[in-house]
Amino acid sequence: MSDPNSGHCHFPERGNLARVGHILLVLSGKGGVGKSTVSTELALALRHAGKKVGILDVDLCGPSIPQMLKVQGKGVHQCDSGWVPVFVDQDKSISLMSIGFLLEKPDDAVVWRGPKKNALIKQFISDVTWGDLDFLIVDTPPGTSDEHISTVESLRPYKPLGAVLVTTPQECTNLFSKGGGEELARHAGVPFLGCVPLDPQLTQSLEEGRDFIQEFPKSSAFPALAHIAQQILDRTF
Ligand SMILES: Nc1ncnc2c1ncn2[C@@H]1O[C@H](COP(=O)(O)OP(=O)(O)OP(=O)(O)O)[C@@H](O)[C@H]1O
Ligand SMILES: [Mg+2]
Numbered sequence: 001m002s003d004p005n006s007g008h009c010h011f012p013e014r015g016n017l018a019r020v021g022h023i024l025l026v027l028s029g030k031g032g033v034g035k036s037t038v039s040t041e042l043a044l045a046l047r048h049a050g051k052k053v054g055i056l057d058v059d060l061c062g063p064s065i066p067q068m069l070k071v072q073g074k075g076v077h078q079c080d081s082g083w084v085p086v087f088v089d090q091d092k093s094i095s096l097m098s099i100g101f102l103l104e105k106p107d108d109a110v111v112w113r114g115p116k117k118n119a120l121i122k123q124f125i126s127d128v129t130w131g132d133l134d135f136l137i138v139d140t141p142p143g144t145s146d147e148h149i150s151t152v153e154s155l156r157p158y159k160p161l162g163a164v165l166v167t168t169p170q171e172c173t174n175l176f177s178k179g180g181g182e183e184l185a186r187h188a189g190v191p192f193l194g195c196v197p198l199d200p201q202l203t204q205s206l207e208e209g210r211d212f213i214q215e216f217p218k219s220s221a222f223p224a225l226a227h228i229a230q231q232i233l234d235r236t237f
Pocket of ligand 1: 028030031032033034035036037038059062064140141142196197198199200202203204206207221
């Protein structure tokens with residue numbers, strides 16, 4: 001986490017990201033570990049804390065956030081300064097831009113070569129008209145591919161607050177073993193934000209595009225997600 005004092009400065013040279021307070025990346029080494037879940041729930045938790053949040057879904061081959069927020073199939077509009085993101089709620093506190101909104105067929109991007117993907121990601125990062133945001137959460141595809149390099153390079157000038165690395169306990173040993181993420185964080189010398197338990201209510205709420213943070217405060221994953229969001233908030237002041 002860098003520059004805890006960056007606050008809500010206005011940087012005209014940042015273009016469409018001029019009024020974005022903090023940028024957070026969500027990354028993982030492997031697929032299916034819960035990046036899009038963490039991105040979605042962090043957005044909902046930060047909204048719950050009164051923040052305006054944008055989500056940029058750069059997972060070109062498997063965009064899943066539109067479904068998790070129940071806005072799949074929505075069209076995006078273009079204006080003079082770029083693409084207008086999709087608002088998830090009436091009071092426009094969460095906005096989303098996903099490649100899923102731009103592809104005619106969901107499988108289109110699967111066959112694209114690196115340079116086409118990289119160009120799209122660069123455009124994606126500079127051309128979405130976010131307006132005023134407290135946080136922009138960037139959900140990435142699994143692994144460390146060309147898309148990650150383009151994403152990180154394109155975001156570097158905007159000085160992201162940090163990255164949330166999502167991991168699961170080592171496969172094949174014990175799915176429910178704990179401590180792997182904490183150990184990894186210690187090893188890498190980065191803050192350990194928390195451990196989200198497997199929670200069927202969370203799965204269900206994501207499948208149905210519901211607001212888990214609002215509707216399931218008593219479920220097992222709730223305190224973990226709220227704690228992670230709070231630690232991120234704590235690092236911005
Ligand atoms: N803590 C949890 N409890 C229960 N289900 C979960 C939890 N975290 C994630 N899931 C479920 O696991 C599946 C994979 O999660 P998700 O799509 O967030 O992973 P991902 O890392 O974004 O995957 P990909 O690498 O394909 O983008 C989803 O069906 C989601 O509902
Ligand atoms: Mg995902």
